[in-house]
Amino acid sequence: MTERSIRSVVTYREVFDVLYHKLWNHFTKVAASLNPGEMEENYPLGLIRAYFRWSNPHFLERFYYSLLIQYCDMAMSEIIKEKITSKGLNVLFSREKENEIQDIETKSEVIKYGNLNPPNMDKPDGPTMKLLTGDGISIELSKRRAVMPFWHRNMDYDEVIICVKGKATWKTENNTYELSEGEMLYIPRGVSHTAAATKDSDYIAIEIKSRSQLNNVADKKVNEVKP
Numbered sequence: 628m629t630e631r632s633i634r635s636v637v638t639y640r641e642v643f644d645v646l647y648h649k650l651w652n653h654f655t656k657v658a659a660s661l662n663p664g665e666m667e668e669n670y671p672l673g674l675i676r677a678y679f680r681w682s683n684p685h686f687l688e689r690f691y692y693s694l695l696i697q698y699c700d701m702a703m704s705e706i707i708k709e710k711i712t713s714k715g716l717n718v719l720f721s722r723e724k725e726n727e728i729q730d731i732e733t734k735s736e737v738i739k740y741g742n743l744n745p746p747n748m749d750k751p752d753g754p755t756m757k758l759l760t761g762d763g764i765s766i767e768l769s770k771r772r773a774v775m776p777f778w779h780r781n782m783d784y785d786e787v788i789i790c791v792k793g794k795a796t797w798k799t800e801n802n803t804y805e806l807s808e809g810e811m812l813y814i815p816r817g818v819s820h821t822a823a824a825t826k827d828s829d830y831i832a833i834e835i836k837s838r839s840q841l842n843n844v845a846d847k848k849v850n851e852v853k854p
Contacts, residue, residue, distance in 0.1 A: 740768050747771050763838030770831055774823040784836040788812040793830035796823045
C-alpha cells in the first residue's frame with residue numbers, strides 16, 4: 628500500500644470512529660477468554676498482532692495504522708453484497724469474495740430438461756415428469772402432444788402451469804385459455820381442468836403443485852406496468 632493511499636484514508640475521521648471504538652471495544656471484551664490460537668480463527672491477523680505485540684506508549688498510533696491498512700486492503704478487494712432471507716426477515720451485508728464457502732453439503736445445480744421425455748409426451752393420459760419434490764410441493768415437466776382424455780380435479784394441491792415454449796389450450800370450469808410462452812396459469816385446488824396440444828407442437832411447461840394455498844399477488848404488479 629502506498630503512502631498516498633494511506634493518507635487518503637486518514638482524511639476520513641469516521642474511519643477512526645468505526646474501526647477503533649466499535650471493533651476494539653468488542654476485541655478487548657473477548658480477548659481475555661481466548662488464547663492466541665483461538666484468536667487467529669476469529670480475527671484478522673493484523674488485529675491479533677496489534678493486541679499481543681504493540682503494548683507500548685505508542686500503541687494507539689500503531690493500532691490506528693494497523694486498522695487503516697486492513698481497511699484499505701479490504702476496500703481494494705472484491706466486495707460481494709449478500710442478502711440472507713429467513714422467516715420473512717432480510718439481512719443485507721457485504722463480504723469479501725475470498726470468504727466464499729468452498730465446501731457445503733447442498734449445492735446449486737442445473738437440471739437440463741430439454742431432452743427429457745415425460746410420459747404425457749407419448750401418451751394422452753400419461754402423467755407429467757417430476758423434477759423436484761419436497762414437503763408439500765412438486766415441480767414437474769410437461770410436454771403434452773395430444774388432448775388430455777379426461778378432466779382432473781385436484782382437491783389437495785394448488786397448481787401453477789408455466790409455459791416456457793410453444794402453446795397449449797387449457798380449459799377449466801371457469802374459462803378456456805390459450806397458454807403461450809411467457810404466460811402462467813393458476814388453478815386453485817378443487818377446480819376441474821383439462822389440457823390439449825397438437826402432435827407437432829413444441830409445447831413445454833413447468834407445472835408446480837403446492838399443498839400450501841397460493842395467493843395471486845401478480846395482478847397488482849401487472850396493472851402497475853400497463854401504459
